[in-house]
Amino acid sequence: MGDRGAEHAAPTEVEEITSRISDLSKWREIFSFPGLEINSTAHQPGQSSAGHGPAGAGQSPGSQPPCSIPQPLLLPLGGRPISLDTAMRLQQLLFRNTTPLFGWEWAAAHFSFHPPHSDLAYALQAGKGGTRAILAAVQAHIITYLLFTRDTEFTHLERLCRVGRWEQRQALATALAGTLWAAGGGGRAVVCLSTAPVTTVPREGYGASSFTDRIWLFEFSEKAAAQGFISDHINCFESKGSHGVILYLFSLLFSRTLERVQEDLGDTAPLLNASSGNITCTEAVLSLLLTGRASPRGLGGHREPEPGTAHGDAGEPGQxxxxxxxxxxxxxxxxxxxxxxxxxxxxxxxxxxxxxxxxxxxxxxxxxxxxxxxxxxxxxxxxxxxxxxxxxxxxxxxxxxxxxxxxxxxxxxxxxxxxxxxxxxxxxxxxxxxxxxxxxxxxxxxxxxxxxxxxxxxxxxxxxxxxxxxxx
Structure with a gap:
């Protein structure tokens, strides 16, 4: 009799353990959404694990394009959400109005390489429309790193064709961090991340109007720390549906600070041109990518170098x-x-x-x-x-x-x-x-x-x- 009781008890214990594991899996899925993760290594007293995202980060399903399987994004502590006032000022700098104009082409743009170990392994795949200028500028910085900075046994053009997946991501992180650091005058860099879940590529007709209010800002006073942070969150810039190019453009502007960008631009010129549904970069954006300043005439060398500015990775006019x-x-x-x-x-x-x-x-x-x-x-x-x-x-x-x-x-x-x-x-x-x-x-x-x-x-x-x- 005792043996029979033991035989009946054993399955009951197994069923209980299985049930608990099932419950744990359900909770893990829930907290895998961006902004809801539990960061066990950096948790601080008095701050809830679900408090990393701004209020209202969970939008109604109709505000975003259909989602694929979400990829976890661990937002670390120390960031701050973008305020409504800051979002409006950002919009004014971009378009000289407060009406969101980013279309689906910009929302879909991200940093994506050609296949590793191929003739174009070093090259980013060009986006559509006005994002190509930003992608090409980052491409130039990627080539600079791969050819002249990193240590490798390969020589000349072979150095670029032998690039693997890990090296591609490292080159992208280095290029992004270097340009952000230059925009910050060699003393700061700000990285923008979003609490929105990673989705499939936005379809035509989708606008990024609901995207800005889910931005969080992470500021760094050391270039190596900024580069390490970007490397840890490189999916936020290279995944489909990540709004990677927009995130990078925002990071450039906040690294420079909106006030200084406004001084660079003057009173009238916007950062982006919107015409017939197409959004293209002005010379001020290219100047920011190459010199660290958003000067509308910076590429022509009409302005003197900014006094007191440290030498960054990009040169000021005249440098x-x-x-x-x-x-x-x-x-x-x-x-x-x-x-x-x-x-x-x-x-x-x-x-x-x-x-x-x-x-x-x-x-x-x-x-x-x-x-x-x-x-x-x-x-x-x-x-x-x-x-x-x-x-x-x-x-x-x-x-x-x-x-x-x-x-x-x-x-x-x-x-x-x-x-x-x-x-x-x-x-x-x-x-x-x-x-x-x-x-x-x-x-x-x-x-x-x-x-x-x-x-x-x-x-x-x-x-x-x-x-x-x-x-x-």
Missing amino acids: RGPVGFLRWERAPRERQVSAGEPRASRTHRRPARLSPGPGECPLAQVSPALRSPRLPVWLCSLSGRHSVLFGTDSRLLSDWKSERIFHLYFCSGQQEQTRTAHLTVDTHSHHWEEAPREEPCSPGRRRPALEMAIRTKWAGATVSWNGTDPFF
């Missing part, structure tokens, strides 16, 4: 930063013709003239410090489309003998490009001697816009595409 800037714009008539071309013919656009036409010279002017950065990496603006040009020889811009014949590489960020374009630049050849009967300024002598941008740095240089069909 040589690690990443430069080259620009070339077509004449108005050429832009109108290009706009009317069929989509299929735009991949290989008609080359620009060898010499600038009326109205092109001022658009092509860039400050000398940005044309000659410390390292051979340039963000390029070619008729409004952004890309990256770089070299692998760190001495290129510091040793004049290296600038006779040298190699550059070009990453357009476009889907059509499957491998890095290789260019050879010769600064001592005289192209006009090859056809003495044709004037260098002849309308018939046309070159790709990329070559024209290169000539704003090396006047008269010839560019060989080494078998690749010229584009841009």
Whole structure:
């Protein structure tokens, strides 16, 4: 009898243990949502585990696009929510109005690499619309880190093609932290995270209007701490539906502080242009990414360096930063013709003239410090489309003998490009001697816009595409 009782008791204990495990799993799912996690390693007395998110962080299901399986986001202690007043000031800086204008393309934009260990393993996949300028600028900083900062046994372009998944994430964290630190004047960085759960890619028609009020700010007084924090939360910038590009743009503005950004901009200019449903970055945003200041004329070098500002990773106007800037714009008539071309013919656009036409010279002017950065990496603006040009020889811009014949590489960020374009630049050849009967300024002598941008740095240089069909 006793043995039979024991046999009946054993299953009862097992069922009780199974029930408790099931209950524990349910609670774990509940607290896995962002802003509701229990941080057992950093919990402070008097602060509830569910208090990391701002009031109202749990929005009604209709305020967001449909969710996929949520990915946990552990918001650490020490952050602060964005206030309504701050959110309105931020909106004013961005658009000069308080009506949220971010559309689904911006909401869907995030930092995503090409497959590891591939020809474009180092390259970010280009987003749509106006986010491409930000992605290209971050791409330039990623290349700078991968080529000239990290330790690796590989050399030259192989260093970029051998990049693995861990190195991709490390390069992104380094690039984001470096630009935030420069925006903070070399003394601070602010990282923005959201308490909203990670969702699928927002669909067309979705707006990010309900996104700003779920932002939390995390401030750091040491660059290494900011970089470590971003590395720990890199999913917040590279996951689909994370609003990663918007989070990064907000982080730049808060690192600089909204007050100083306002001083940089002046009274009228917004940070973003909104026209016909398209939102594009102004020159002030590019200036913030490259120089640490949101000056509308910062890329042209019209302003003096800000007094008392520490040297950050990006250079102030008049100072040589690690990443430069080259620009070339077509004449108005050429832009109108290009706009009317069929989509299929735009991949290989008609080359620009060898010499600038009326109205092109001022658009092509860039400050000398940005044309000659410390390292051979340039963000390029070619008729409004952004890309990256770089070299692998760190001495290129510091040793004049290296600038006779040298190699550059070009990453357009476009889907059509499957491998890095290789260019050879010769600064001592005289192209006009090859056809003495044709004037260098002849309308018939046309070159790709990329070559024209290169000539704003090396006047008269010839560019060989080494078998690749010229584009841009």
